[in-house]
Amino acid sequence: MDDTLTRTVQPAIIVAGLAKTYGDTDKPVHAVAGIDFHVPAGSVTALLGGNGAGKTTTIAMLLGLLKPTAGSIRILDTDMLRDRHHVLPRLNFSSPYVDLPHRLTVRQNLMVFAGLYAVSNAGKRIEQLAEELNFASLLDRPAGALSAGQKTRVALAKALINQPDVLLLDEPTASLDPDTADWVRSLLEKYRAERGVTILLASHNMGEVERLCDQVLMMKQGRIVDRGTAPALVAKYGRQTLEQVFLDIARGQGKAAELSEVPL
């Protein structure tokens, strides 16, 4: 854990007993089965888990896109289930499950979101983001004409347009080549250092998580089965890398079979 985390102990995100159940009462599907976690202000926390572990469902509930079945969420000291509109101007997100209108240019898309987030000097802010994220030459191109990597960068620009205090990122470097992905991670590190932003990210890239994150929440079957810093988890499971820990937990093998809080 680095200095940033130890310096700023006030949680930006507090989740308690959060659950989401779908389906009939006789055949319920527990997408998220009662999870608790805190994300300290200014820290980066990763949600790790296989497909269907509940990461995207958790992020959707934090953002208010999905109504929880039970539990509470506080972000920046605001009850998200009751007053989310008070804090939404200070949040933003990016996800591969959403897109920007294809027929609008990149600049037009960002102008619209600048308006929604009441960004002052929107034109200047967009130029600045385009420089930082290296897509200035794409600003007047339709969003639908971009490559997957270019779309990811523009989606990240959308996520940063309001200079959020809390950023929720679902697979932020998916579809990016290693060079661009590395560059995006550097940008997130820089943004965090400059703005003290709190980041919660879901990722399948273990290298990314080890590099960026102060805390890792391991999810399986809608539960948090373990948590800690990446080095602490690697040591706890007697492995060399976080990827090996991930595989142990996903497959219920090695020390994971003994340590897990839920049946594997």
Place this chain on the structure above:
Amino acid sequence: MSTPLTLSQDISCSLQRIFAMLRRHWYLLAGSWTRIVELIYWPAVQMIMWGFLTQFLASKTSYVAQAFGVFLAGMMLWDSMFRVQLGVAISFLEEMWSRNLGNLFVSPLRPGEFATSVLMMGLLRTLVGMIPVSIMAWIFFDFSVYGMGLALAGFFFSLVMFGWAIGVAVCGLIMRHGLGAESAAWGAMFLILPVAAVYYPVAVLPAWLQMIAWSLPPAYVFEGMRALLVDGVLRSDLLIGAFALNALYLALGFWAFLAFFEAARRRGQLLGQGE
């Protein structure tokens, strides 16, 4: 904790978000001449067909000869209502097709502001389509719908309100049931066409259908339009009845939209809906 906004700040922010959404749709419309042509094309085809039919009937029946524009005015007013409803639904569907709902609803945009923006777009799209068509009717058939004077504004805005009410409810339905319910955008309004009394009086309907007709604002508007064009009488009672019912239907439409929105939130349908 974030500082609560004053009422005036809140309204100002709200207007800014609605304006941002209007800007989004304006970019789309202004950037595509085919979209603008389409807004004019269908009403123009309808108007030309009804114009020729009117010319033919005017030479055969005294009713049409006396009130030459009754069918053309009916067609243009009906199409205005339909285009408003369709414009609202299309503006909403644009967000579904582009998988943009998730981005919008995690922004500070509130569902009511979103609904207001698509209602405004429905009106704008209709004006873009219907104003040129009304001018064409004057040029081709020597009939000016504007001859109805201020009453036209009453008829038009009454039908706009009903188009909004149906349109916003249809948006909620599609949000809740996904693109499988997309056809409601094109078909919903035609369900009431037989009882809207667009081209014939409510009196020709069977008694039980008359009751349904009088429970819907369009019947009041079209009866009022005929009273003006055929008898030269402005029936303010009909206009007042239409506006009163419209207020009720618009409130119901918004309520349905918000109820569907909450249902979509419960079922996780705001994230990832699209083609």
